[in-house]
Amino acid sequence: MDVGQLQRRFLDYTASLFREGFLDDQFNQLQQLQDESNPDFVVEIVSLFFQDSEKLLNNLTRALDQQSVDYKRVDAHVHQLKGSSSSIGAYRVKNVCIAFRSYCEEQNIQGCLRCLHQVKHEYSLVKNKLETLLRLEQQILAAGGSIPLMV
Amino acid sequence: MAVSYSSSSSKEMDYGEEPHVLAVDDSLIDRKLIEKLLKNSACKVTTAENGPRALEYLGLGDEQPDNLKSSASKINLIITDYCMPGMTGYELLKKIKESSTMKEIPVVIMSSENIPTRINKCLEEGAQEFMLKPLQQSDVKKLRCHMLKFSKPCNSRLCLGR
Numbered sequence: 001m002d003v004g005q006l007q008r009r010f011l012d013y014t015a016s017l018f019r020e021g022f023l024d025d026q027f028n029q030l031q032q033l034q035d036e037s038n039p040d041f042v043v044e045i046v047s048l049f050f051q052d053s054e055k056l057l058n059n060l061t062r063a064l065d066q067q068s069v070d071y072k073r074v075d076a077h078v079h080q081l082k083g084s085s086s087s088i089g090a091y092r093v094k095n096v097c098i099a100f101r102s103y104c105e106e107q108n109i110q111g112c113l114r115c116l117h118q119v120k121h122e123y124s125l126v127k128n129k130l131e132t133l134l135r136l137e138q139q140i141l142a143a144g145g146s147i148p149l150m151v
Numbered sequence: 152m153a154v155s156y157s158s159s160s161s162k163e164m165d166y167g168e169e170p171h172v173l174a175v176d177d178s179l180i181d182r183k184l185i186e187k188l189l190k191n192s193a194c195k196v197t198t199a200e201n202g203p204r205a206l207e208y209l210g211l212g213d214e215q216p217d218n219l220k221s222s223a224s225k226i227n228l229i230i231t232d233y234c235m236p237g238m239t240g241y242e243l244l245k246k247i248k249e250s251s252t253m254k255e256i257p258v259v260i261m262s263s264e265n266i267p268t269r270i271n272k273c274l275e276e277g278a279q280e281f282m283l284k285p286l287q288q289s290d291v292k293k294l295r296c297h298m299l300k301f302s303k304p305c306n307s308r309l310c311l312g313r
Binding site: 026038044086 | 178180181183184187188190191234236263284285287288
């Protein structure tokens, strides 16, 4: 596949992620921050997001599995996840976190467990999509092209 | 317009040092983001992961000898997250404003939540501005004006509108 085709495929894929709500404009902001002085910026931030999220999801699972749930603690973890997903533009994950916080406030265990399930699902979807996207970027760069920006 | 002033200041802007910003946030992702945004705006950046570390850097930590204060006096702006475990951004703001050496440094508070009472509380305590996260390049560009006002040794000069 030539560079042009790879770039078109990248743009189409990115557009679909935005259309389906997996990513929002904040992700564009990240792409725009990447430059020659920081060529791996997006990969670094996305990797941090993966590490951070996995830790938080484990903490949340444990916290909600307690006999006596500490909702303040659960909320603190969700707040963190909401923050990081918002910072990278993981729109659907962020939205589940918003609902999750309401259930924490209500101390609604069923609501919380549902949200935990949902956020894990959304996280694994966006992780998959981002990995695919970053792989496409690598292919473009390897073929000597540059990453087209969605403006 | 004071021609002599503006020519000497423009020399300072051309050959002078970049403004130095201290950015405080407990989230590593957000620290990396704010650092990049600030560097893109030609700022030197130091990050701290919490209030106590930030205060230490500023020479305001507990049990700190006075001679450490000299490095911190070159900070042109402090930008801090509001929600941090332990010391919040608001509490950090208060400590800075209570310090005779640091109270002139402009402090900007960031938050992911748009809560009017929170915003007012911070502004009343002396925060220069309150910004919603996630920050964008355009937000950071706006901060430059606050920083230039504070460039030493021209503290008393007006922002030249750059």
